[in-house]
Amino acid sequence: MFRICYSLITMRVVFHQSWSQYWRYPMKYLILLLSVPAILLAGEIYSLMNFKPVSEEQAELFSRLGFDVVQVYRDGSVDLVANSTDRRTLLENGLVAETRISDMEGFYRARNGSTDSMGGFYTWSEIDAWIDSLASANPSITSVQSIGDTYQGRPQRVMKISVNNSFDDDDPSMANAWYDGLIHAREGGAMRNIRYWMMWLCSNYQRNGYCGYQATWLLNNREIWCLPCNNVDGWVRNEVTNPSGGGMRRKNMNLTAGGGLDNGGIDLNRNWAVHWGGPGSSGSPSSQTYRGTGPLSEPESSNIDQFWQNHPPAQMHSTHTYSNVLIYPWGWTDQPTTHSAAYTASGEMMVQWATGEEHYPSWQFGYSAGNTRDHAYGLYGAMSWNHETGTSYMGFWPSPSDVVSMSRRNLRSYLVSACLAGCPYDPHEPGIPEVSPIGSVTPPFTVDWSDASYADYYVLQRLDSYQVLLEDSGDSGPFDRVNWNMTTNGPHSGTYCYVSNGDGTITWQGSVTIPDAGGGRISFWSKQNIAPQSSQGAFSYSPDGGANWYWLQTFGRNDMTWRHNIHELDEFQGKTLLFRWETNVSSSSSKLYIDDIKINVWGANSIQADNISSSQYSVTGVADGERWFRVWAVDNEFGPGWPSEPQMAQISGSAVEDFTEGIEPSVSVLGLITPNPVTCSAVIPVSVSASAKNVSLKVFDLSGRAVADLTSLLEPGRQQNLVWSVENLPSGVHFVRLSTSEGVINQRVVLSGR
Numbered sequence: 001m002f003r004i005c006y007s008l009i010t011m012r013v014v015f016h017q018s019w020s021q022y023w024r025y026p027m028k029y030l031i032l033l034l035s036v037p038a039i040l041l042a043g044e045i046y047s048l049m050n051f052k053p054v055s056e057e058q059a060e061l062f063s064r065l066g067f068d069v070v071q072v073y074r075d076g077s078v079d080l081v082a083n084s085t086d087r088r089t090l091l092e093n094g095l096v097a098e099t100r101i102s103d104m105e106g107f108y109r110a111r112n113g114s115t116d117s118m119g120g121f122y123t124w125s126e127i128d129a130w131i132d133s134l135a136s137a138n139p140s141i142t143s144v145q146s147i148g149d150t151y152q153g154r155p156q157r158v159m160k161i162s163v164n165n166s167f168d169d170d171d172p173s174m175a176n177a178w179y180d181g182l183i184h185a186r187e188g189g190a191m192r193n194i195r196y197w198m199m200w201l202c203s204n205y206q207r208n209g210y211c212g213y214q215a216t217w218l219l220n221n222r223e224i225w226c227l228p229c230n231n232v233d234g235w236v237r238n239e240v241t242n243p244s245g246g247g248m249r250r251k252n253m254n255l256t257a258g259g260g261l262d263n264g265g266i267d268l269n270r271n272w273a274v275h276w277g278g279p280g281s282s283g284s285p286s287s288q289t290y291r292g293t294g295p296l297s298e299p300e301s302s303n304i305d306q307f308w309q310n311h312p313p314a315q316m317h318s319t320h321t322y323s324n325v326l327i328y329p330w331g332w333t334d335q336p337t338t339h340s341a342a343y344t345a346s347g348e349m350m351v352q353w354a355t356g357e358e359h360y361p362s363w364q365f366g367y368s369a370g371n372t373r374d375h376a377y378g379l380y381g382a383m384s385w386n387h388e389t390g391t392s393y394m395g396f397w398p399s400p401s402d403v404v405s406m407s408r409r410n411l412r413s414y415l416v417s418a419c420l421a422g423c424p425y426d427p428h429e430p431g432i433p434e435v436s437p438i439g440s441v442t443p444p445f446t447v448d449w450s451d452a453s454y455a456d457y458y459v460l461q462r463l464d465s466y467q468v469l470l471e472d473s474g475d476s477g478p479f480d481r482v483n484w485n486m487t488t489n490g491p492h493s494g495t496y497c498y499v500s501n502g503d504g505t506i507t508w509q510g511s512v513t514i515p516d517a518g519g520g521r522i523s524f525w526s527k528q529n530i531a532p533q534s535s536q537g538a539f540s541y542s543p544d545g546g547a548n549w550y551w552l553q554t555f556g557r558n559d560m561t562w563r564h565n566i567h568e569l570d571e572f573q574g575k576t577l578l579f580r581w582e583t584n585v586s587s588s589s590s591k592l593y594i595d596d597i598k599i600n601v602w603g604a605n606s607i608q609a610d611n612i613s614s615s616q617y618s619v620t621g622v623a624d625g626e627r628w629f630r631v632w633a634v635d636n637e638f639g640p641g642w643p644s645e646p647q648m649a650q651i652s653g654s655a656v657e658d659f660t661e662g663i664e665p666s667v668s669v670l671g672l673i674t675p676n677p678v679t680c681s682a683v684i685p686v687s688v689s690a691s692a693k694n695v696s697l698k699v700f701d702l703s704g705r706a707v708a709d710l711t712s713l714l715e716p717g718r719q720q721n722l723v724w725s726v727e728n729l730p731s732g733v734h735f736v737r738l739s740t741s742e743g744v745i746n747q748r749v750v751l752s753g754r
């Protein structure tokens with residue numbers, strides 16, 4: 001049987017490549033090499049196979065047999081993970097599949113390398129320890145309890161994150177949002193995504209600025225429940241077999257039904273009660289989708305069901321790897337749910353930062369009767385998601401360098417599902433108000449703004465310093481462009497926008513340092529015509545001078561409508577950030593367009609007023625000087641929407657004396673140097689706070705040699721526009737560097753025509 005199997009199936013081996021080369025995986029790098037005599041090797045071999053049905057009947061048969069499908073392609077083919085049982089089932093049913101990775105454990109082991117902490121994905125005891133450390137660092141908003149033991153007697157530990165942090169107390173006025181990972185023990189990337197979300201909530205709670213407001217609002221209005229490691233036994237088994245990560249055990253460790261140590265166990269994502277035993281689950285104990293002996297037969301699923309009886313979720317967000325899709329009920333039938341319109345609208349909101357992700361009912365991904373989301377939706381009415389995060393090149397165990405990118409990009413979907421827990425069947429978010437110009441005023445003065453949709457109240461924020469670092473409408477701004485062009489073809493505004501031309505990058509030449517108590521924002525418009533699945537665009541930041549880049553957002557769909565993208569940067573306080581857009585696309589006809597890029601930074605800021613019921617506010621008690629005001633709307637069901645652009649108030653005649661803030665810069669900033677390239681002289685906007693120490697402003701050439709020292713021109717405590725004459729310097733790339741005790745800011749300038 002095995003010999004026939006392997007003569008039918010072409011065996012392939014994948015070489016270890018860097019992530020960027022895998023971008024177009026699997027089309028390009030799967031090279032026919034050799035046949036593996038798998039029967040001679042010890043243990044189970046998991047292979048990644050591609051199946052393309054040749055008829056409707058074959059597609060239907062494949063879907064009902066219950067394979068572990070991990071990627072669905074637009075041409076109707078699918079990738080599946082197959083163990084020896086699955087390979088035999090394929091053969092017995094006359095289904096011919098092609099092997100793309102013959103030994104997945106070996107593949108991940110070779111790629112991820114590290115032998116510590118399961119290749120950076122953490123052992124069970126390490127997960128346990130960070131849950132405890134996060135809880136002990138945030139005692140007022142967290143509590144942790146086991147909701148029951150696994151089959152082998154390990155605790156399933158859930159962290160509650162909420163101001164109502166008593167674990168057993170469920171306040172019905174605070175909607176429940178549920179997050180879990182590792183129901184499938186080999187999906188290490190999923191656990192890291194939830195970890196990032198838990199840490200984001202805790203670290204932003206009560207932070208000043210917008211992100212802090214958002215996190216605090218959520219914890220004041222939600223009970224957020226996180227189970228980062230669901231299938232603990234399977235995870236521990238992977239730790240034993242593959243201590244450096246990459247283990248391929250998916251199911252739990254209840255081996256009583258047969259199948260043996262390697263292939264036995266129950267697929268916990270087929271063990272739930274709603275239409276248990278239906279299509280897409282297997283009755284064979286050695287199958288990857290074995291459903292168990294009855295609905296909720298396994299403690300791992302029945303513990304959660306018990307928990308949901310007491311804490312019914314409004315949103316259920318179960319994270320898996322991989323495939324870049326958000327799938328929702330039903331998985332047991334191809335009939336639509338009564339909430340299919342709400343699912344479509346919610347899914348669209350959730351992929352705002354990940355337009356490479358698609359969203360659709362899960363039967364389209366393959367039937368999966370007895371899955372978590374059908375149960376949570378069918379029995380508890382939760383809007384339920386199976387979030388298959390990451391691209392196929394990342395796989396189950398993304399390279400450690402991709403984990404932060406993936407987690408950061410996915411943050412928006414976690415945030416939105418927590419917000420939507422307040423309006424699960426009526427997804428909506430507040431619009432963005434527009435603040436009217438303010439100008440020269442004497443307190444008390446009125447700040448007015450336009451009404452925003454779904455606004456129950458407004459929040460007025462005051463910025464005590466504000467600087468525009470970049471405002472570029474695609475017209476040859478300070479960017480390094482590699483295979484990106486300017487085009488007059490349909491700009492969002494002005495004459496030009498930027499457009500990719502195949503693989504390439506467009507990198508801002510400046511940097512922004514977010515002050516310790518300050519904030520910032522980058523916004524831009526985008527449209528895209530990128531084939532999903534095989535190609536991708538990304539918008540990334542680097543917090544370490546360009547050594548590492550992490551996604552804030554990815555692109556990958558055909559959507560030629562201009563969309564506004566906003567990234568608030570308060571949570572990067574104390575960091576210096578670079579920004580770039582990149583495209584990794586298979587052809588130059590796959591294009592990402594960007595236009596109207598704005599980068600702003602500010603120092604001290606505060607909430608001037610919260611809970612404002614009208615669209616204006618009378619400001620008093622603010623000292624003379626320049627202040628900026630911006631507004632966001634809050635919907636009682638969803639939470640805060642995006643903030644407006646700020647408007648400046650030039651305040652004079654105030655009765656208030658402000659000794660602490662005044663008009664002095666509260667933070668040191670290096671503004672955008674113009675013109676750039678420089679031929680004779682340039683203006684350097686700079687402000688150094690009075691409290692800064694060890695201040696210097698110097699110019700360096702590419703070899704790192706200081707060629708000019710402008711430090712003596714600086715006047716701390718003032719905003720200055722220094723005129724810099726470059727007469728005696730050679731042509732070429734230079735860096736202007738402002739260095740203070742608050743940090744270092746570099747800006748690249750090109751001297752030309754010398």
Ligand SMILES: [Zn+2]
Nearest residue numbers: 184187320321
């Ligand atoms: Zn999974």
